[in-house]
Amino acid sequence: MPAATTLRISPTLAAGADNSGPAFSPLYQQIKTLMTRSLQAGVWRPGEAIPSETELAARFKVSQGTVRKAIDALATDNLLVRRQGKGTFVATHTEEKTSLLRFLRIRANDGRDEPHVSRLLDVRRSKATADIARLLELKPGDPVIVLRRVLEHAGAPTVLDEIVLPATLFKGLTKAKVDAYRGSMYSFFETQFGVRMLRAQEKLRAIAADAAGARMLNVAPGTPLLAVERVTFTYGDRPVEWRRGLCVTQHHHYFNELG
Amino acid sequence: MPAATTLRISPTLAAGADNSGPAFSPLYQQIKTLMTRSLQAGVWRPGEAIPSETELAARFKVSQGTVRKAIDALATDNLLVRRQGKGTFVATHTEEKTSLLRFLRIRANDGRDEPHVSRLLDVRRSKATADIARLLELKPGDPVIVLRRVLEHAGAPTVLDEIVLPATLFKGLTKAKVDAYRGSMYSFFETQFGVRMLRAQEKLRAIAADAAGARMLNVAPGTPLLAVERVTFTYGDRPVEWRRGLCVTQHHHYFNELG
DNA sequence: CAGTGGTCTAGACCACATC
DNA sequence: ATGTGGTCTAGACCACTGG
Secondary structure (H helix, E strand, C coil): CCCCCCCCCCCCCCCCCCCCCCCCCCHHHHHHHHHHHHHHHCCCCCCCECCCHHHHHHHHCCCHHHHHHHHHHHHHCCCEEEECCCEEEECCCCCCHHHHHCCCCEEECCCCCCCEEEEEEEEEEEECCHHHHHHHCCCCCCEEEEEEEEEEECCEEEEEEEEEEECCCCCCCCHHHHHHCCCCHHHHHHHHHCCCCCEEEEEEEEEECCHHHHHHHCCCCCCEEEEEEEEEEEHHHEEEEEEEEEECCCCEEEEEEEC | CCCCCCCCCCCCCCCCCCCCCCCCCCHHHHHHHHHHHHHHHCCCCCCCECCCHHHHHHHHCCCHHHHHHHHHHHHHCCCEEEECCCEEEECCCCCCHHHHHCCCCEEECCCCCCCEEEEEEEEEEEECCHHHHHHHCCCCCCEEEEEEEEEEECCEEEEEEEEEEECCCCCCCCHHHHHHCCCCHHHHHHHHHCCCCCEEEEEEEEEECCHHHHHHHCCCCCCEEEEEEEEEEEHHHEEEEEEEEEECCCCEEEEEEEC
16 A cells, blocks of 8 residues: 555645645645646556546545545546546547647638648757747757648648747657657657647737748738647646647638637 | 425436437536526526525535535536635626636737727628528528627727627617627626627638728738637527627737647 | 446535625 | 535445446
């Protein structure tokens, strides 16, 4: 029986140096923090099942209902996936249509769901600009890896992506390795580098296509394009990816749901 | 003590004619449906407190924990707002920064949060086009009300909105009444017409400004604009608003969070 | 069949807001 | 002090999956 010291109703346990008072943290929240650590540390690996609720309850010395609340929270954060009768699994970008498509918001105007094809243009090493450094919490000049690719829907190029990654986290990433990999970009990052994309912030603008972009996307220069800038975060809200997509929105659009 | 017949574990009670089998529906789900009806019927009015959990538990003849699960679900749907120590309240567009801003995704590039000003251009009666009829579940030619307005941030026009409403739901809506009202558009709809906007779907595209739009927004014709098309739904997923916003994205952007 | 998650209960106690 | 929502427990039973 592993250690798993449960600290019980001890106040001031919330993550981060919170010096703003007692800050009562409920038990299930503490359990959630402990479980998040197991996920981050790779004790429970993507796609695998975690221990059952009763097992975890015994381990943490709390009731099954309390473990349940912690798991519920992790499931709504998309870190875990519950499957009745089977178990609770670590979410992954590798399988599952739902997880995979969570970050892809481009749809065809007619509902048709033609699969998109990714064509990698180039991979090069570079240095972080001031802007990138700020967004990725690096120092200006820190080494980064820049990928460029085109997404094609129904044979026509629709999205031109530029992806910037901190080189320290993605050592050994080459064009050959990306080309050899079958699956989505985030699945590639997850399985090959252990970097899991959990959450993202996007800013959308309309811009005019410049000469180079127009050529890649096979449109006239000056064509309005949807510019989607994204910062993606992993555990602990650490930013680990910046990307900008330029989308031709003649036959496609960016879809969003406001709950 | 009101009626409130609880049907208990009786299968096939889910909303809609579901002929796909037994379709077990848990108790808390049934309670949620009953409570949604009270909200829709106006038994509990926007801004007011609903009965306490123990009160509702007695009324529905279930345990407090079951009522709690129903309320939890309604709270995550943004229909109710819980306030510890005070009670549970019906969500409203009239107060509350959070509820109000849920549907406004335009932000200034620098984080500054200048309040926007809405300038109503005109209100006119019209007939639903085929497209509008399809999206609002009307018949082509059904009467609609069309509002046009400009949103100004820091004195400069940034968004040109066109809003289409089914005339039957908004009888008596005139420019004078909108101008007289202090508050957001959705607060106006809620208080003056009892139409509550709960959920929306948006499609975003980049387009070039035409002559008329360019004039209203004080930009050159052909300037890339962010076109945001929205269909807004009320209870029972009934569409009750279509709108299109044309946004100048020089100093602003559309913000989105991917969970 | 056994094992998993999902629901429901009854009761105890805590934290917060108000009087 | 009282009433509200928030947490936690222990136990029973139901629904789903797979051997």
